[in-house]
Amino acid sequence: MQRNTRQKSAVRAVLTSSHRPLTPQEILEGAQGDVPGLGIATVYRVLKGLLEEGEASAVELPGQAARYEMAHLGHHHHFQCRACDKVFEVSGCPGDLSRLAPAGFQMDGHEVVLYGRCASCVGTPS
């Protein structure tokens, strides 16, 4: 079974206190506040473990490094700010898109990413 290490708790704490998905690098920096010697490899290993246990989920956006968040119930999407590049959660969903799939294809899921400016960056020049 798995152990409860300070490293793992620190990663969990960082993810839990964030309101948006974080990159491994951001998680490393945040968790180093609790566990100074923490290495990036451990962050990746802990994340992998959390994913397998279903505690966290990966958020992979086009052309971006994967980000991670604590698992939420239900299906949701993300919004990426073009100014600050941060990613935020979006609760809605466009619904069933299977009408868009090509004929003969069997659709079983979809991902949607919205782009624009987050509340803090609206008005900021690009």
Added chain:
Amino acid sequence: MQRNTRQKSAVRAVLTSSHRPLTPQEILEGAQGDVPGLGIATVYRVLKGLLEEGEASAVELPGQAARYEMAHLGHHHHFQCRACDKVFEVSGCPGDLSRLAPAGFQMDGHEVVLYGRCASCVGTPS
């Protein structure tokens, strides 16, 4: 200005004759049929040039290497097969999704990726 080299023509030819977006590796393999000594660095450089000229466009899917296709008019999305991982074009679009953006956010675009099984892989066991 830019020159018309055999390498560039070969890349263009491979992209044009494909009905789906290709990875740099697939492009390399395809184009080496025309230009045996072709190197991967040149493929990247040619792709970069084609993107700047607007001749090709990049298709970046979550957690995947970027793929490239000749530029098409208009907005479209993609379908990725979970069995063979190939990516196909989808002509439809769910329409305006700005209602999904969080309050105070300014949305200016979206990406949609459909997942499932392509016509050749329907029925194949996973």
Added chain:
DNA sequence: ATAGATGCAAAGAGTTTGCATAGGT
């Protein structure tokens, strides 16, 4: 002839893995 394009190899960025050691249990 000239300047941009190519091919190779080395350099970067992000992620994973090997291995000896620290630390949960």
Added chain:
DNA sequence: ACCTATGCAAACTCTTTGCATCTAT
């Protein structure tokens, strides 16, 4: 005490860059 998790560094993959050479114009 045992055995997993850690930290470091090396390995890997994908992409970019430096540089001498080639080639389209």
